[in-house]
Amino acid sequence: MLRNIEHKKSEYTATRNACKLCSPLGASLAYKGIKACVPIIHGSQGCATYIRRYLISHYREPFDIASSSFSEEAAVFGGQKNLNIAISNIIEQYKPEIIGICTTCLSETIGEDLNMIISDYKAKHASEDLPEIVHSSTPSYQGTHADGFHETVKSLVAGLAKKTEPVDRINLFSGFVSPADLRHLKEIMADFSLNFSMIPDYSESVDNPNWSEYKRIPDGGTPVSEVIESANAYASVELGYVFNKGYKAGRIKNKSQEVQTAGEYLESKFNVINHQTGLPIGIKETDKFFDILEKLSGNPMPGKYEKERGRLIDAYVDGHKIMFGKKAIIYGEEDLVIGLSKFLAETGIDVVLAVTGGNSGKIKPILANSNQNGQEPMTIGDDMDFEDLADIAKDLGANIMIGNSKGYYIARELKIPLVRVGFPVHDRFGAQRIHHLSYRGTQELFDRIANALMEYKQENSAVGYKYL
Amino acid sequence: MAKKTTKTSSPVLPDPTEIIEEILAKYPNKVAKKRSKSIVINDPEEKSEVQANVRTIPGIITQRGCCYAGCKGVVLGPTRDIVNITHGPIGCGFYSWLTRRNQTDPGPEGENYMPYCFSTDMQDSNIVFGGEKKLAQAIREAYQIFNPHAIAIFSTCPIGLIGDDVHSVAKEMKAELGINVFGFSCEGYKGVSQSAGHHIANNKIFSNVVGLDDTIRDGKYRVNLLGEYNIGGDAFVLEKYFEELGINLVATYSGNSSIHDFENSHTVDLNMVMCHRSINYIAEMMEIKYGVPWFKVNFIGAEATAKSLRKIAEYFEDEEMKAKVEEIIAREMLEVEKALKEVKPKTEGKLAMMFVGGSRAHHYQELFTEMGMETVSAGYEFAHRDDYEGRHVLPNLKVDADSRNIEELDVQKDEAKYRQELADKKAGLVEKGYTFSDYDGMMPEMKKNALVIDDISHWEAEKIIEFYKPAIFCAGIKEKYVIQKYGVPLKQLHSYDYGGPYAGFKGAINFYNEISRMVSATIWSKLKAPWKNEPVLVGKFADAPY
Numbered sequence A: 001m002l003r004n005i006e007h008k009k010s011e012y013t014a015t016r017n018a019c020k021l022c023s024p025l026g027a028s029l030a031y032k033g034i035k036a037c038v039p040i041i042h043g044s045q046g047c048a049t050y051i052r053r054y055l056i057s058h059y060r061e062p063f064d065i066a067s068s069s070f071s072e073e074a075a076v077f078g079g080q081k082n083l084n085i086a087i088s089n090i091i092e093q094y095k096p097e098i099i100g101i102c103t104t105c106l107s108e109t110i111g112e113d114l115n116m117i118i119s120d121y122k123a124k125h126a127s128e129d130l131p132e133i134v135h136s137s138t139p140s141y142q143g144t145h146a147d148g149f150h151e152t153v154k155s156l157v158a159g160l161a162k163k164t165e166p167v168d169r170i171n172l173f174s175g176f177v178s179p180a181d182l183r184h185l186k187e188i189m190a191d192f193s194l195n196f197s198m199i200p201d202y203s204e205s206v207d208n209p210n211w212s213e214y215k216r217i218p219d220g221g222t223p224v225s226e227v228i229e230s231a232n233a234y235a236s237v238e239l240g241y242v243f244n245k246g247y248k249a250g251r252i253k254n255k256s257q258e259v260q261t262a263g264e265y266l267e268s269k270f271n272v273i274n275h276q277t278g279l280p281i282g283i284k285e286t287d288k289f290f291d292i293l294e295k296l297s298g299n300p301m302p303g304k305y306e307k308e309r310g311r312l313i314d315a316y317v318d319g320h321k322i323m324f325g326k327k328a329i330i331y332g333e334e335d336l337v338i339g340l341s342k343f344l345a346e347t348g349i350d351v352v353l354a355v356t357g358g359n360s361g362k363i364k365p366i367l368a369n370s371n372q373n374g375q376e377p378m379t380i381g382d383d384m385d386f387e388d389l390a391d392i393a394k395d396l397g398a399n400i401m402i403g404n405s406k407g408y409y410i411a412r413e414l415k416i417p418l419v420r421v422g423f424p425v426h427d428r429f430g431a432q433r434i435h436h437l438s439y440r441g442t443q444e445l446f447d448r449i450a451n452a453l454m455e456y457k458q459e460n461s462a463v464g465y466k467y468l
Numbered sequence B: 001m002a003k004k005t006t007k008t009s010s011p012v013l014p015d016p017t018e019i020i021e022e023i024l025a026k027y028p029n030k031v032a033k034k035r036s037k038s039i040v041i042n043d044p045e046e047k048s049e050v051q052a053n054v055r056t057i058p059g060i061i062t063q064r065g066c067c068y069a070g071c072k073g074v075v076l077g078p079t080r081d082i083v084n085i086t087h088g089p090i091g092c093g094f095y096s097w098l099t100r101r102n103q104t105d106p107g108p109e110g111e112n113y114m115p116y117c118f119s120t121d122m123q124d125s126n127i128v129f130g131g132e133k134k135l136a137q138a139i140r141e142a143y144q145i146f147n148p149h150a151i152a153i154f155s156t157c158p159i160g161l162i163g164d165d166v167h168s169v170a171k172e173m174k175a176e177l178g179i180n181v182f183g184f185s186c187e188g189y190k191g192v193s194q195s196a197g198h199h200i201a202n203n204k205i206f207s208n209v210v211g212l213d214d215t216i217r218d219g220k221y222r223v224n225l226l227g228e229y230n231i232g233g234d235a236f237v238l239e240k241y242f243e244e245l246g247i248n249l250v251a252t253y254s255g256n257s258s259i260h261d262f263e264n265s266h267t268v269d270l271n272m273v274m275c276h277r278s279i280n281y282i283a284e285m286m287e288i289k290y291g292v293p294w295f296k297v298n299f300i301g302a303e304a305t306a307k308s309l310r311k312i313a314e315y316f317e318d319e320e321m322k323a324k325v326e327e328i329i330a331r332e333m334l335e336v337e338k339a340l341k342e343v344k345p346k347t348e349g350k351l352a353m354m355f356v357g358g359s360r361a362h363h364y365q366e367l368f369t370e371m372g373m374e375t376v377s378a379g380y381e382f383a384h385r386d387d388y389e390g391r392h393v394l395p396n397l398k399v400d401a402d403s404r405n406i407e408e409l410d411v412q413k414d415e416a417k418y419r420q421e422l423a424d425k426k427a428g429l430v431e432k433g434y435t436f437s438d439y440d441g442m443m444p445e446m447k448k449n450a451l452v453i454d455d456i457s458h459w460e461a462e463k464i465i466e467f468y469k470p471a472i473f474c475a476g477i478k479e480k481y482v483i484q485k486y487g488v489p490l491k492q493l494h495s496y497d498y499g500g501p502y503a504g505f506k507g508a509i510n511f512y513n514e515i516s517r518m519v520s521a522t523i524w525s526k527l528k529a530p531w532k533n534e535p536v537l538v539g540k541f542a543d544a545p546y
């Protein structure tokens, strides 16, 4: 039976407890995934400080982001001077291979021309050995942290990629996922014997091992050379459906610019064939991803993953009595919500409410076309906040919530468990090591959800059974 | 390093000239010149000058936040019954959503809007066509949902530029809804740090809230506690002491506070200032307008707490209260001394450094001293020269372009409400040598050769850790994982590492125990710190007569 999917809009003008963060946060994370890159947020220093604070409380790692520290004067007359100083100071202190600049609401409002500022800078310092300097346009009034992330991946490619000699390699655009997910994706690629370049790769830079010596720039990241050569790859694989298209409410300023993803850009400009598929969460979505890898590599799925897949299905069967008919509320970035929703449908859990702060309008058509079996109607809330979620959730009788730490207060009110996934997770340890992707990540999610439900049942039972 | 067992020989700190040179060598000339004025070797005799409250150099990674953070996050954030609306794009509001761990006690039926983060979440069209209508609508919604006593609006960076007039929207909505609505022009680019936001918050609360309710509340004595934000429940500890002393604490700015208390706060007999940086403006303005005297107190550290309590009893010239104070001190010090006896073998002689806030880097030194630990280096994130050197420098402070635009209110004496009897009382006490309106700052209390660094950068923190090899470093979450990569434990003094309270006697004991745990944990020795192979530096420091 296909689900009855209802689409709801917030009844409020104000955003009350937002279910999204701002664009330069996503941009900074993407830049951190490029080797020896230091991000600069172009605007007042508060944005960089707040964003660092948030990223650090999630990753529990150093996270240097510079700011061009606008003064009131810069806010009125432009921040070119400040940005020039910032670039010079970053070069001096860090000796980076690349500097990634993203704009804030402030620098976008005054209409800073980053292309001009950067080429001016390069001309003035022509005799020096400068790092690469790229920039992305990430005002938060045009999208969320997810948009900022994907827009920056696209800008990296658009700013650096050059067609030269073909390379025997694919580009993998992994999306806003955890460092553990990135490590797992790399393992999968290696197991398929695929030459690949993952853009960005912050699997190490924001989840560092203990160092014997302090490193101003952490190890890891996609080498700049690989971003440049992305134009020469024979294919791209992009994980997601929404990417930087989370903002459909109408851009006014750069409306004329078509929003492209990194993979779409490379395909349109350099004929690099682009394969898009959603975040591989759940059997079906992961199967689709592995299908693409089989085709690209010419190799069958390695036995190890056959087994992981088999175990996952086995768990689905064994766990069915725990999961079946349970009602879940999920929330977070649009691509994550789509992935979770498809996965949960496979387990027998009914997603009764899916909320996102994004605004692409794509969730409903995508889910409507997929097999969303279930008893209960499902409500999708685009462009919603946590208070909208709480209002709707009141009458749903949900059994579990799945999403980031920000929804905790609602789970607490509803007295139901919260399984933490996505970003930000700052009330649990090890957020950077949460697996979401592929059979293995799905298995972990499945186990965590099943255990949360069992724990709830046990704690709320009068008897206190030890066998469940 | 030999253990310091007695306090008889005053320890001499090593001369950090060399490390300063090393730090500056890495900076471009201009930057080095500017930073050299903010990195100062302390000499209590010579009274060194520190450059503070100047703009952070772009591209230098700073601890500082913005004006909006100081206004909304620090000063107004902890007040539970004002609905705060951030007017701007979503991030600014989101990031200041309950991040400072201020606790509040609304009581069973009380209003508490602190868990809510309202934002106008400006979109492209609002930036282009203006956001005043959206703001007005957001205010109406907040009113419909909560029916609050007051609503406050906080402007973020883009608002100033697109020219939204939040003050006229506030006025209109005040007329329409019949409740107090007021706006803050605290755009992030104003000033150089949170500090500008403190000032803007002080001004608006003073002009639009203080003085609205003239009811004289119960109690023989009434006071306000200014600059105590109830992180980790600090204010709860202090409230109990006042209760015991028979003092009615009318308003705390702004830990565990209510706007109703602010409205009434001009009726008190005394203002006690904890965090001088964030709140001295209100203390000063209240004295000019209403005649309420203020003095500085410090409840961080057992000794400091005892001293502050005595000072309060002396101010009221009440023998019964003085006796009660002594009783509290005697009772509490028993526990304190017991705790110190336990921790001291683990803490004594160890080194600490702290870079945080606008008063904590000073106040917390007291606690470390009590544990027999030495503060070798300290600095503030957003303080001014007077917080380092004392208020005597105020007349000579240079006001640069960044600070000039922060409004100074022209406050006049309110003839009807002015409390002449308090002014007379103050004058009488001054004659007896009692000090008011004064703060000596951090530096006079620090040792010779201690290194004072304002607005410390990552790079500087790295270098001084190598040089001093402290047992503990105090700062915030942004620094935590950088410092810990060096094998040095970091204690967060913004959020208290999710612990606390640390104020008063009970709080001091909590802190001793926590620090002694941190400095004696063995995990840190498993990390190979960068200096482990540098006997030269270790040797040099060990030569200091400890």
Ligand code: SF4
Residues within 6 Å of the ligand: A022, A023, A024, A043, A046, A047, A050, A103, A104, A105, A106, A139, A140, A141, B088, B089, B090, B091, B092, B093, B156, B157, B158
């Ligand atoms: S101004 Fe924009 S970029 Fe800066 S914190 Fe606010 S929403 Fe984020």
Ligand code: SF4
Residues within 6 Å of the ligand: A044, A045, A046, A047, A048, A050, A104, A105, A106, B066, B067, B068, B069, B091, B092, B155, B156, B157, B158, B186, B187, B188, B189
């Ligand atoms: S935009 Fe301005 S107000 Fe908002 S966080 Fe950034 S500096 Fe602060």
